[in-house]
Amino acid sequence: MDRQSGAVDWELIVGRDLIPHLLSGGRPRGVYRPADVTWLPDGAHPAIVESIGHVGLEDLLVVPAAAWPAGPRRSLYSPQCIAAIGERGVGLWAQALPAPGIRVQLPFGEIAAIEHHATGSRRLLVVTGPAVRLLVRYDANGQPVVDAWTRRLRQHAAAVPAPVPPHPDSRARHGSRERHGSIDPRSLLLARGDAVVSAGWRSRAGCGECLVGLTSRELVIAESLRDRHRPWSMSARMLYVPRGSIEDAVVRSKTLLMRSAGAELRVALRSRRVATVASSWLSWVLSDHGRLGSAGPPRAR
Numbered sequence: 001m002d003r004q005s006g007a008v009d010w011e012l013i014v015g016r017d018l019i020p021h022l023l024s025g026g027r028p029r030g031v032y033r034p035a036d037v038t039w040l041p042d043g044a045h046p047a048i049v050e051s052i053g054h055v056g057l058e059d060l061l062v063v064p065a066a067a068w069p070a071g072p073r074r075s076l077y078s079p080q081c082i083a084a085i086g087e088r089g090v091g092l093w094a095q096a097l098p099a100p101g102i103r104v105q106l107p108f109g110e111i112a113a114i115e116h117h118a119t120g121s122r123r124l125l126v127v128t129g130p131a132v133r134l135l136v137r138y139d140a141n142g143q144p145v146v147d148a149w150t151r152r153l154r155q156h157a158a159a160v161p162a163p164v165p166p167h168p169d170s171r172a173r174h175g176s177r178e179r180h181g182s183i184d185p186r187s188l189l190l191a192r193g194d195a196v197v198s199a200g201w202r203s204r205a206g207c208g209e210c211l212v213g214l215t216s217r218e219l220v221i222a223e224s225l226r227d228r229h230r231p232w233s234m235s236a237r238m239l240y241v242p243r244g245s246i247e248d249a250v251v252r253s254k255t256l257l258m259r260s261a262g263a264e265l266r267v268a269l270r271s272r273r274v275a276t277v278a279s280s281w282l283s284w285v286l287s288d289h290g291r292l293g294s295a296g297p298p299r300a301r
Contacts, residue, residue: 164281
């Protein structure tokens with residue numbers, strides 16, 4: 001799916017013949033929110049509260065154990081996990097060997113990026129911090145539940161709105177479909193009253209598109225790309241970077257390099273024009289104009 005998708009320390013790469021024993025209960029249900037904490041495995045709720053503080057039911061995301069192909073006769077086994085948004089940050093409890101427990105905890109101020117990856121029916125949610133990654137695998141039928149949970153996390157990570165730079169192209173400001181393809185820039189907004197400037201490209205052959213949006217709270221990058229060798233296979237990525245976490249940004253060729261909350265992020269935008277525009281916006285964000293709220297034109301870098 002993506003270089004992000006390699007097994008993490010609470011997952012196992014095993015022979016495919018072991019999967020029926022690891023998933024002995026049959027085909028598991030999809031991702032869900034529990035109706036009560038008694039739905040959670042023994043010890044999970046106390047461990048989560050101790051790690052990140054009080055959590056509401058709407059802040060819990062239960063991801064059942066699952067197996068995913070990992071090459072000939074091998075599978076990646078992901079144990080049951082619970083992603084949680086608490087008073088002090090986000091955390092992940094995993095029912096993994098050698099003992100279940102909290103595997104990731106990340107304060108909201110240390111969230112560098114939140115990402116969704118999709119290939120076919122496979123989905124991947126990644127929350128990146130300076131030294132840790134919270135990673136959740138799920139099937140496409142769980143997308144609405146994960147999207148709602150992710151939106152709550154984005155609101156915690158990017159809580160303070162800030163101004164956006166003026167955009168010289170009114171078509172891009174209002175999200176022209178001819179410019180941005182199927183992605184509506186207004187869908188990137190977290191709250192009513194937020195603003196967005198955006199720029200994008202779309203392949204004439206319909207092989208891919210990209211939208212970069214700077215909102216009052218986040219830098220958002222939406223990408224989709226069709227495999228030239230397997231035209232039926234489409235991959236997609238959504239990247240959310242809290243504006244307050246961005247520390248530095250530069251463009252090299254068509255690639256945007258950012259430092260966010262101490263983590264290094266690398267995004268191939270496949271368009272020199274879009275990369276240059278994104279760089280100028282981030283230069284503005286990192287200036288006093290973007291941080292203190294005074295108006296001013298974006299500067300190229």
